[in-house]
Amino acid sequence: MARKKFVCGNWKMHKTVAESVALVKELKAALVGVAGEVQVAVAPPFTALKPVADALGHGGPIELAAQDVHFEKQGAFTGEVSAPMLADVCCGHCLVGHSERRQLFGETDESVNKKVKALLAAGILPIVCVGETLAQREAGETLAMVGRQVRGGLAGLSAEQIGRLTVAYEPVWAIGTGKTATTAQAQEVHAAIRGLLRELAGGVADSVRIQYGGSVKPENAAELMSQPDVDGALVGGASLKADDFSKIVKGAIR
Numbered sequence: 001m002a003r004k005k006f007v008c009g010n011w012k013m014h015k016t017v018a019e020s021v022a023l024v025k026e027l028k029a030a031l032v033g034v035a036g037e038v039q040v041a042v043a044p045p046f047t048a049l050k051p052v053a054d055a056l057g058h059g060g061p062i063e064l065a066a067q068d069v070h071f072e073k074q075g076a077f078t079g080e081v082s083a084p085m086l087a088d089v090c091c092g093h094c095l096v097g098h099s100e101r102r103q104l105f106g107e108t109d110e111s112v113n114k115k116v117k118a119l120l121a122a123g124i125l126p127i128v129c130v131g132e133t134l135a136q137r138e139a140g141e142t143l144a145m146v147g148r149q150v151r152g153g154l155a156g157l158s159a160e161q162i163g164r165l166t167v168a169y170e171p172v173w174a175i176g177t178g179k180t181a182t183t184a185q186a187q188e189v190h191a192a193i194r195g196l197l198r199e200l201a202g203g204v205a206d207s208v209r210i211q212y213g214g215s216v217k218p219e220n221a222a223e224l225m226s227q228p229d230v231d232g233a234l235v236g237g238a239s240l241k242a243d244d245f246s247k248i249v250k251g252a253i254r
């Protein structure tokens with residue numbers, strides 16, 4: 001089944017409002033005519049979401065994503081942002097369970113699961129991030145680890161709900177290190193994730209996009225995304241430059 005490729009830029013903790021707006025303006029120009037063939041989103045920091053939404057325009061070819069969310073709708077949760085608040089600034093997507101959140105901020109499969117449910121309830125499409133550390137890969141635990149994260153993050157979801165999300169496989173050892181998984185390593189894990197999605201959601205699994213992330217660059221993007229179960233990319237560092245990111249997006253078109 002043909003799945004439209006989905007490329008998302010995760011800007012992490014980078015860029016002021018002015019820099020964010022300038023980058024999406026450049027991206028819009030660089031991606032004229034391309035974005036229809038590939039789904040494209042950018043995830044700026046919270047402070048830039050509204051100005052970037054305004055610069056992108058509603059229903060434009062580049063969509064807006066947030067990098068995290070809190071699972072409650074509102075309340076005494078200092079520093080947090082809720083799913084309805086993200087919907088209010090036209091966020092269509094939101095990352096959940098990024099490895100930096102898991103490693104540095106105590107994110108667990110249980111909180112990922114609550115966040116996924118909160119996002120779906122607010123009409124926002126989750127991008128659920130999973131991936132093993134180097135120690136886990138070297139111990140032969142990659143598929144077990146990723147399987148646990150997928151099962152935990154998606155626990156209790158219906159097939160219809162699973163059909164609305166994206167999974168991002170990001171091996172922790174490949175993030176920001178310049179080390180990319182080989183196409184064979186990526187395909188192996190992506191196929192295993194798809195098999196697990198099939199167990200959880202039946203035929204819906206064939207329409208779920210599984211992105212690869214971890215040192216994706218213009219030089220390796222097309223080859224990674226040529227794999228049968230690699231349906232796009234979640235791009236960190238290279239998404240901060242319009243030229244690199246637009247080359248990666250173009251690499252998604254066969």
Ligand SMILES: O=C(CO)COP(=O)(O)O
Nearest residue numbers: 010175176214215236237
């Ligand atoms: O964490 C990532 C995207 O979410 C990947 O980051 P890099 O592309 O900088 O390795």
